[in-house]
Amino acid sequence: MAMYTNEDNDQFLPLRETVYKKLRKQILTGELKPGERLMEIHLANKLDVSRTPIREAIRELELEGLVTIIPRSGAQVAQISEKELRDVLEVRRSLDALCSELACRRATSTDKDRLKKACQAFEEATEKGNSVAIAGADVAFHEIITQATENHRLIEIVHNLADQMYRYRFEYIRDDTNYGQLIKEHRALMNAIVDGDAEKASGIAKQHIDRQEESVLRHLREGESTQQKPRKRRPSAAAAPGSRKPDQGAGI
Amino acid sequence: MAMYTNEDNDQFLPLRETVYKKLRKQILTGELKPGERLMEIHLANKLDVSRTPIREAIRELELEGLVTIIPRSGAQVAQISEKELRDVLEVRRSLDALCSELACRRATSTDKDRLKKACQAFEEATEKGNSVAIAGADVAFHEIITQATENHRLIEIVHNLADQMYRYRFEYIRDDTNYGQLIKEHRALMNAIVDGDAEKASGIAKQHIDRQEESVLRHLREGESTQQKPRKRRPSAAAAPGSRKPDQGAGI
DNA sequence: ACAATATAAATTGTATACAAAAAAGTACAT
DNA sequence: ATGTACTTTTTTGTATACAATTTATATTGT
Numbered sequence: 001m002a003m004y005t006n007e008d009n010d011q012f013l014p015l016r017e018t019v020y021k022k023l024r025k026q027i028l029t030g031e032l033k034p035g036e037r038l039m040e041i042h043l044a045n046k047l048d049v050s051r052t053p054i055r056e057a058i059r060e061l062e063l064e065g066l067v068t069i070i071p072r073s074g075a076q077v078a079q080i081s082e083k084e085l086r087d088v089l090e091v092r093r094s095l096d097a098l099c100s101e102l103a104c105r106r107a108t109s110t111d112k113d114r115l116k117k118a119c120q121a122f123e124e125a126t127e128k129g130n131s132v133a134i135a136g137a138d139v140a141f142h143e144i145i146t147q148a149t150e151n152h153r154l155i156e157i158v159h160n161l162a163d164q165m166y167r168y169r170f171e172y173i174r175d176d177t178n179y180g181q182l183i184k185e186h187r188a189l190m191n192a193i194v195d196g197d198a199e200k201a202s203g204i205a206k207q208h209i210d211r212q213e214e215s216v217l218r219h220l221r222e223g224e225s226t227q228q229k230p231r232k233r234r235p236s237a238a239a240a241p242g243s244r245k246p247d248q249g250a251g252i
Numbered sequence: 253m254a255m256y257t258n259e260d261n262d263q264f265l266p267l268r269e270t271v272y273k274k275l276r277k278q279i280l281t282g283e284l285k286p287g288e289r290l291m292e293i294h295l296a297n298k299l300d301v302s303r304t305p306i307r308e309a310i311r312e313l314e315l316e317g318l319v320t321i322i323p324r325s326g327a328q329v330a331q332i333s334e335k336e337l338r339d340v341l342e343v344r345r346s347l348d349a350l351c352s353e354l355a356c357r358r359a360t361s362t363d364k365d366r367l368k369k370a371c372q373a374f375e376e377a378t379e380k381g382n383s384v385a386i387a388g389a390d391v392a393f394h395e396i397i398t399q400a401t402e403n404h405r406l407i408e409i410v411h412n413l414a415d416q417m418y419r420y421r422f423e424y425i426r427d428d429t430n431y432g433q434l435i436k437e438h439r440a441l442m443n444a445i446v447d448g449d450a451e452k453a454s455g456i457a458k459q460h461i462d463r464q465e466e467s468v469l470r471h472l473r474e475g476e477s478t479q480q481k482p483r484k485r486r487p488s489a490a491a492a493p494g495s496r497k498p499d500q501g502a503g504i
Numbered sequence: 505a506c507a508a509t510a511t512a513a514a515t516t517g518t519a520t521a522c523a524a525a526a527a528a529g530t531a532c533a534t
Numbered sequence: 535a536t537g538t539a540c541t542t543t544t545t546t547g548t549a550t551a552c553a554a555t556t557t558a559t560a561t562t563g564t
Contacts, residue, residue: 014323014517039545050519055546056311063315065405071266072525072546087405094350095343102342153317153339157409266547291515302549307516324516324555 015049020057022047027066027077028166038067038075065164080164082220086213092161093209096142099158100201102149103193111148112194118144119190126179134179135169141186145193168216181211267301272309274299279318279329280418290319290327317416332416334472338465344413345461348394351410352453354401355445363400364446370396371442378431386431387421393438397445420468433463 023043026032038058040051047054058075061067069075107115118141125137146158185208192201275295278284290310292303299306310327313319321327359367370393377389398410437460444453 016517017323041545051546052518052520056308059308059311060315063312073527074545084405087403090354090403091347091350091406091409094346098343098346151339151342153336153413154343157343161405268547293515296549303516304548304550325557326515 015053016056016060019043019047019049019053020060023057023061024064024066027061028163030167032077034077034079034167036077038077040074064160082217085165085217085220088161088164089209089213089216092158093206093213095154095158095161096205096209097202099146099149099154100189100193100205101198102151102154103145104196104198104201106150107145107148107193111144115141115144115148115190115193119186122186123183126183138182145189148193165216168219185211267305268308268312271295271299271301271305272312275309275313276316276318279313280415282419284329286329286331286419288329290329292326316412332419334469337417337420337468337472340413340416341461341465341468344410345458345465347406347410347413348457348461349454351398351401351406352441352445352457353450354403354406355397356448356450356453358402359397359400359445363396367393367396367400367442367445371438374438375435378435390434397441400445417468420471437463 023032023038032038040054040058043054044051058067058069062069062075066078067075068078103111118137122134122137122141125133146155149155185204189201189204189208192198192204275284275290284290292306292310295306296303310319310321314321314327318330319327320330355363370389374386374389374393377385398407401407437456441453441456441460444450444456
């Protein structure tokens with residue numbers, strides 16, 4: 001066992017955090033596939049820590065929506081249904097529009113410069129044709145806009161929503177055999193923000209997501225191969241019907 | 253309190269969940285004040301469980317934004333600054349607008365009926381003048397709209413944002429010595445949804461939040477009395493500058 | 505007095521033990 | 535073969551022990 005040997009590894013962070021990061025990455029990259037079970041002892045052995053930090057990491061991931069916990073049964077990598085993906089995108093559509101609007105109002109001149117560069121970089125990446133690079137450039141471009149909002153809560157939520165779909169990013173990129181439309185949208189969005197035209201920027205952002213939705217959903221329907229079947233469980237008196245969380249709203 | 257929780261069936265739930273609910277309620281109602289420390293052993297004794305479920309509950313609350321964890325130092329009830337409140341409201345503004353739009357498209361006729369009744373009930377509550385009842389009726393009204401969207405992710409996020417401000421709901425309600433404007437807005441929103449006029453509904457929802465922002469912020473500035481001062485901690489090499497979470501966006 | 509430093513106390517982080525529940529496996533009857 | 539009761543194995547839920555770290559307190563030197 002590792003004991004308290006800091007092992008020189010990543011940092012002085014609590015184990016819980018490093019475990020959290022590792023699992024998270026594996027889920028996002030698809031190394032851990034949807035439906036795959038996350039068993040505490042197994043993971044503890046594999047990562048050479050005790051069950052405690054594993055448990056805590058899994059619970060963090062659950063609240064993030066990347067993991068589903070079935071009480072007294074265990075955790076599994078969250079299945080994402082078409083409906084759920086659609087829900088996520090519906091929210092993203094609205095929030096990406098908000099990001100763009102806010103960016104129009106709040107982007108500094110250096111923000112705008114970086115946006116121009118990122119836009120350029122994306123175009124160059126598409127010419128080279130490397131999927132990883134293209135996806136990276138796309139993320140970088142949008143990230144500048146997101147950060148320009150200066151609204152940390154918004155940034156957090158947008159990131160979270162993006163994470164839910166991270167697994168599909170390559171399909172999405174690979175889908176567009178010609179990136180002409182994508183480039184056009186990026187340019188238009190960039191210009192709108194530079195000009196401070198919130199109305200326009202908002203509209204483009206929405207369109208942008210709509211296009212994404214189309215291609216991601218198409219791919220989801222085609223390749224269902226990677227997902228594992230969800231485990232069924234014996235009926236139990238305690239099992240609440242339906243919702244995965246209290247979802248107890250306390251609206252103001 | 254309002255809260256759509258099925259109380260009492262906690263018997264079969266894991267302790268972690270019941271602890272989570274208890275702490276959550278205490279934070280939202282203000283029984284645990286912002287800045288107050290959450291110490292594991294202390295809470296464990298008080299609630300008569302071991303530290304383990306306490307820890308897990310606290311971590312859930314952290315991801316929800318109701319608790320702040322300082323590594324190796326402990327957890328405290330989240331302080332909410334004016335900037336953060338503003339950020340929350342900025343997102344809510346956008347999402348409440350989205351809720352209203354979606355409600356226009358998706359509300360069933362029974363939804364609409366219930367909305368009318370809830371609107372009516374709110375008016376009656378204002379006449380009676382009981383703050384608790386008014387706040388409850390307000391929540392109920394908005395909850396119908398939220399649920400009508402049929403978008404579970406959206407519902408979850410909106411609830412979470414609402415929770416962040418739950419502590420201020422009474423100030424907000426009490427502030428409006430005459431509820432005329434509030435009633436007018438509710439009625440207008442209700443009518444827009446019944447008519448399916450998404451554009452109009454969206455606009456009203458935004459105004460509604462703007463009004464809230466105004467009065468909540470005013471009250472926040474006045475009564476800073478209840479908040480405890482945050483503990484300061486020794487500088488540490490591990491302490492990351494700024495952000496409380498990796499926040500590593502993986503945008504698509 | 506005041507600051508710096510050493511010492512003690514409190515508190516969190518992690519590992520581990522054990523009980524409770526669920527899942528998987530097995531034998532048996534039909 | 536199929537279904538059913540029973541047993542075993544696996545896995546989670548909770549409690550607890552101990553190490554590591556931080557916070558509080560006392561002590562000392564100036």
